[in-house]
Amino acid sequence: MLTYWLMFLVPAWACIAAPGRPRPHANGVKLSWLIAGFLLALLIGLRHEVGGDWFNYDGQYLDMVGAPFAEVFERGDPGYVLLNWLSAQFGAGQYMVNLICGVIFSVGLLAFCSQQPRPWLALVVAVPYLVIVLGMGYTRQGVALGLAMLGLVGLARKSNLQFVVCVALAATFHKSAVLLVPLAVLATPSGRLWTALWVGVSLAVLYWVLLADSVDSLVANYIEAEYQSEGAAVRIAMNTLPALLLLLLRKRFVWQPAERNLWMIIALLALASVGWLLASPSSTAVDRVALYLIPLQLFVFARLPDLLGGGRDARAWVLVVVAYYALVLFVWLNFAVNSFAWLPYRSWLFQ
Numbered sequence: 001m002l003t004y005w006l007m008f009l010v011p012a013w014a015c016i017a018a019p020g021r022p023r024p025h026a027n028g029v030k031l032s033w034l035i036a037g038f039l040l041a042l043l044i045g046l047r048h049e050v051g052g053d054w055f056n057y058d059g060q061y062l063d064m065v066g067a068p069f070a071e072v073f074e075r076g077d078p079g080y081v082l083l084n085w086l087s088a089q090f091g092a093g094q095y096m097v098n099l100i101c102g103v104i105f106s107v108g109l110l111a112f113c114s115q116q117p118r119p120w121l122a123l124v125v126a127v128p129y130l131v132i133v134l135g136m137g138y139t140r141q142g143v144a145l146g147l148a149m150l151g152l153v154g155l156a157r158k159s160n161l162q163f164v165v166c167v168a169l170a171a172t173f174h175k176s177a178v179l180l181v182p183l184a185v186l187a188t189p190s191g192r193l194w195t196a197l198w199v200g201v202s203l204a205v206l207y208w209v210l211l212a213d214s215v216d217s218l219v220a221n222y223i224e225a226e227y228q229s230e231g232a233a234v235r236i237a238m239n240t241l242p243a244l245l246l247l248l249l250r251k252r253f254v255w256q257p258a259e260r261n262l263w264m265i266i267a268l269l270a271l272a273s274v275g276w277l278l279a280s281p282s283s284t285a286v287d288r289v290a291l292y293l294i295p296l297q298l299f300v301f302a303r304l305p306d307l308l309g310g311g312r313d314a315r316a317w318v319l320v321v322v323a324y325y326a327l328v329l330f331v332w333l334n335f336a337v338n339s340f341a342w343l344p345y346r347s348w349l350f351q
Contacts, residue, residue: 001333003345007043008127008329011036012322015120016315036123037110044135044142045102046095048346051137052338057094064088078210079172080140095348101143101173105135108146108166111153112295116302124322125301128329129235130294137342141291144174149295151180158258160184160195164202171210176288178206187262231336232287236273238328239293242300243270252307266296 014032049055063075064084072078072085080097087096109130113122135142147170154162163184170177181203188195246253246267253260270293277286305317333339 001343001345003043004132004329004333004342007040007131008124008326011120011123011127012326015118015124015318016322018120033110033114033119037106040110040131041099041102041106043102043345043347044105044131045099046348047098047136048095048348048351050342050346051139052341053138054094054341057097057139060084061087061094061097077140077171077173077175079169080143080174098139101139102135104143105146108148108150109135112149113298113302115153115156116298117306118302118318121305121318121321122298122302125298125325128325128332129238130298132329132342133332134291134294141174141176141288144170144177145292145294146170147173148177148180148292152262152295155184155187155262156256156259160188160199164199168202168206171206175210177292178203178211179289180292181206183262183265186265187258232283232290233277235287236270236277236290239270239290239296240274242297243267245304246296246300249307253303263296263299266293269293270296 051057060076060081061084064072064081065088067075067085067088069085072081075081083097083100084094087093090096109126110123113119113126116122130145134145147166151163151166151170154160154166164181167177167180170180181199184199185192185196243266246263250260250264270290273286273290273293277283277290280286301321304321305314308314308317333343
């Protein structure tokens with residue numbers, strides 16, 4: 001467990017020790033931010049037999065060994081199977097795949113955190129579930145979410161094109177990312193007709209390329225099979241809290257021009273997922289979609305200390321947020337049904 005606690009405590013120390021509202025591009029902070037990203041990518045990418053789907057992913061890699069290139073894209077999500085095929089050509093095993101995915105995930109996460117007023121606090125919020133569970137355990141959706149966060153950075157800057165391109169790339173690792181595309185239209189404050197036109201065309205192309213041949217199997221696997229995800233209700237509840245805080249405190253937020261619509265919509269989706277969970281026969285389907293709403297936690301809690309107080313009060317609220325996510329990590333490590341698959345942390349470097 002020590003590795004996971006160090007992953008949490010280092011950014012926790014940084015956000016508690018740093019005076020005021022540090023930003024990663026400030027003098028003296030940029031280097032530490034880059035080091036954090038480098039170490040994060042290594043910890044995610046060079047893990048050995050860590051994560052709930054490790055052996056499933058290993059099977060996918062072995063399936064690519066000796067496979068002709070012409071058949072590669074028939075065997076799964078194109079981005080992920082292509083990485084496996086390339087790794088198989090070098091005999092690099094699952095480690096090359098995980099390292100590349102770890103780099104992509106880390107770049108997306110740190111790019112998103114760097115746009116928050118308290119980036120180290122945003123990283124603290126991300127570590128217990130987004131990094132350890134998703135990034136280290138569910139590689140395909142982890143890299144999809146990393147790309148989606150990179151897209152959210154663009155969308156907050158009014159770059160719909162960056163968002164759609166990033167989501168399209170994300171969908172090549174996990175098809176569920178396609179569901180994010182309409183956000184480009186819904187979050188646009190002006191020029192919606194033109195945006196709706198080209199985004200709609202993009203969505204149709206993505207559907208035809210990635211989903212058309214697999215819709216029936218996705219419905220059968222996620223809906224008709226009525227799969228249940230352990231902890232889905234807890235994860236959705238964790239999105240519900242920041243959603244409520246955002247809606248209740250929305251007048252206190254200092255919004256960038258393109259942010260308000262985007263995060264109000266995401267907050268409403270987080271609340272709607274509660275009803276969807278109660279009504280859906282498959283908690284797994286709801287859980288898979290709700291994972292894309294996790295950045296809401298980073299966005300809200302990185303702002304909460306400055307919304308609720310200044311000076312010492314803000315420092316106290318930083319401690320509250322850190323303590324809350326320390327509790328999340330403690331509970332997951334010690335009581336989660338599947339946490340054994342992450343314990344102990346092992347690295348390829350020491351095998």
